[in-house]
Amino acid sequence: MMAKRRPLIAGNWKMFKTGPEAAELAKGLKAAVSDMGGVDVLVAPAFTAITVVADILKGSAIDVGGQDLFWETEGAYTGQVSAPMLKAAGCSHVIVGHSERRQYFGETNETVNRKIKAALKGDLVPVLCVGESESEREAQETFSVVKEHLDKGLEGIDGDGLAKLIIAYEPVWAIGTGKTATTEQAQEVHGFIRDWMEKVGGNSIANTLRILYGGSVKPGNIAGLMAMEDIDGALVGGASLDADSFAGIVGGSLGAAG
Ligand code: PGA
Numbered sequence: 001m002m003a004k005r006r007p008l009i010a011g012n013w014k015m016f017k018t019g020p021e022a023a024e025l026a027k028g029l030k031a032a033v034s035d036m037g038g039v040d041v042l043v044a045p046a047f048t049a050i051t052v053v054a055d056i057l058k059g060s061a062i063d064v065g066g067q068d069l070f071w072e073t074e075g076a077y078t079g080q081v082s083a084p085m086l087k088a089a090g091c092s093h094v095i096v097g098h099s100e101r102r103q104y105f106g107e108t109n110e111t112v113n114r115k116i117k118a119a120l121k122g123d124l125v126p127v128l129c130v131g132e133s134e135s136e137r138e139a140q141e142t143f144s145v146v147k148e149h150l151d152k153g154l155e156g157i158d159g160d161g162l163a164k165l166i167i168a169y170e171p172v173w174a175i176g177t178g179k180t181a182t183t184e185q186a187q188e189v190h191g192f193i194r195d196w197m198e199k200v201g202g203n204s205i206a207n208t209l210r211i212l213y214g215g216s217v218k219p220g221n222i223a224g225l226m227a228m229e230d231i232d233g234a235l236v237g238g239a240s241l242d243a244d245s246f247a248g249i250v251g252g253s254l255g256a257a258g
Helices: 019-033 047-057 083-089 099-104 109-121 134-138 142-153 159-164 183-201 203-208 222-226 243-257
Strands: 008-012 040-044 062-066 093-096 125-130 166-169 210-214 233-236
Touching: 008 093, 008 210, 008 243, 019 040, 019 047, 019 062, 019 243, 040 093, 047 062, 047 083, 083 109, 093 109, 109 125, 109 142, 109 159, 125 142, 134 142, 142 183, 159 183, 159 203, 166 183, 183 203, 183 210, 183 222, 222 233, 222 243, 233 243
Parallel strands: 008 040, 008 233, 040 062, 062 093, 093 125, 125 166, 166 210, 210 233
Antiparallel strands: none
């Protein structure tokens, strides 16, 4: 069997933590996860906390990302934040197309595509989120929805871009609900995503692509997920807001990967 890819555990802090609260969490994380080798760690604070968190984590093994971006670099776009702004604030990554943005803020596959292109142009690693809703799963549309997210979200991205990308599979019905997909359900879709990448980007990009699972990941379920062939890490919401539980997930991912 092919060697597993280096795991990545990413924390999406969503609209939680003021600057001072985020600083406290970042200090806790730095102490709790800095001596764990063999795994990449990323946190995505709210825009208002990025600078303070990036300053605290500078020189540590923990990277910082944005939760979203706008596709223009600058201009009269009230309320928006661009790739160069994230980069200058200390980000190396940016989450694009999270289901909450698709659900509440009018994000479409077309806007996702523009944002992915802007992230790559701005030297940020995009973490593209894909995944079906509960009704789509019940209607057996999981694969067609995920395929459309990939086809349209990544339209026109060349091999260099595809090679940089990270994909997160997040079944919407498992986000913040306490319902985790079974490891087999997750693996099935991760395998589908890797096959898609093989067709579009070729074998070597598909083999190195990291595909994260997201949706109610906790210290207690990470090892089972990581044991699956095509699951390379996790995008964690709720359990990333506490240093001990996030460190437990980081540690748990290592155990299985080693
Ligand atoms: P959750 O969120 O871990 O709270 O389910 C995951 C996500 O939305 O990225």
